Every structure is written in structure tokens, then in C-alpha cells.
Amino acid sequence: MTVTIYHNPQCGTSRNTLELIRNTGVEPEIIEYLINPPSRSKLVELIAAMNIPVRDLLRKKGTPYDELNLDDPNLTDATLIDFMLAHPILINRPIVETPLGTKLCRPSELVLDILPLPQLKEFTKEDGEKVINTEGRRVSM
Numbered sequence: 451m452t453v454t455i456y457h458n459p460q461c462g463t464s465r466n467t468l469e470l471i472r473n474t475g476v477e478p479e480i481i482e483y484l485i486n487p488p489s490r491s492k493l494v495e496l497i498a499a500m501n502i503p504v505r506d507l508l509r510k511k512g513t514p515y516d517e518l519n520l521d522d523p524n525l526t527d528a529t530l531i532d533f534m535l536a537h538p539i540l541i542n543r544p545i546v547e548t549p550l551g552t553k554l555c556r557p558s559e560l561v562l563d564i565l566p567l568p569q570l571k572e573f574t575k576e577d578g579e580k581v582i583n584t585e586g587r588r589v590s591m
Contacts, residue, residue: 475570
């Protein structure tokens with residue numbers, strides 16, 4: 451079983467998602483997308499697999515989004531993808547691919563919807579929010 455995470459180790463949400471994957475006993479393929487960004491075809495494939503608009507993958511905070519005027523509604527999907535490839539920091543994260551689907555995992559608990567194996571133990575996010583209880587079950591929201 452292959453699980454892949456497009457990861458930014460500086461991002462708390464990405465770190466929490468990675469740990470939720472590991473909490474199933476799986477060591478995922480980790481792609482630090484700021485160092486090794488996806489190809490155009492892979493990025494297009496990920497967006498299609500997530501079934502989201504291209505704009506929903508754009509990250510605004512801590513990026514050149516405003517300076518590049520990416521809120522311009524006349525920009526095409528192809529142009530927005532060009533900007534994401536030129537500035538990988540614009541790609542929101544983490545993106546996780548599993549046999550059950552591909553998802554932008556914000557918040558990190560969204561990864562639970564596509565993990566094929568159960569959680570093995572309790573898990574609390576870095577901010578102190580408990581996500582998985584002592585029985586390995588998702589805590590109700």
C-alpha cells in the first residue's frame with residue numbers, strides 16, 4: 451500500500467497529517483514539494499483527483515499571492531498552475547494520496563477519511579487538540 455504526502459516540514463498542519471499517517475503503522479512516501487515540486491502533469495493530476503477548483507489549491511498566507519495579483523478572476527486555471535509551478539509555496543498543503551483517494555488535508559484530520567488502515571493509538575495535534583482517543587477512534591467534533 452502506497453501513501454504519499456506532499457509535505458512542508460515547517461507547517462504544523464502538514465506535520466500533524468504526517469503523524470496521523472504514521473499512527474496507522476504506515477511510513478509514507480514524503481515529498482517535500484518546496485524542494486521537489488510536482489511536474490505540471492502531476493499537479494494537474496492531483497487537482498483532478500481531489501476534484502477541486504484550481505483556485506482552491508492556492509495558498510495565500512505567507513506567499514506572493516497578493517503581489518502576483520492572483521485574485522484576478524480573469525486568470526485561467528493554466529495560468530494559476532504556471533504560478534504554482536514557478537512558486538511552489540503557492541501550493542496549499544499537505545496533499546495526501548492513498549488507495550482510497552487524494553485530499554488536501556486542511557485541517558489535518560481530513561486525512562482520516564482516506565487512510566485505509568485504522569489509527570493505532572491516541573493522537574493529539576501540536577496545538578493540544580485531541581484527534582484520536584485512547585481506543586484509536588476519532589474524537590467527535
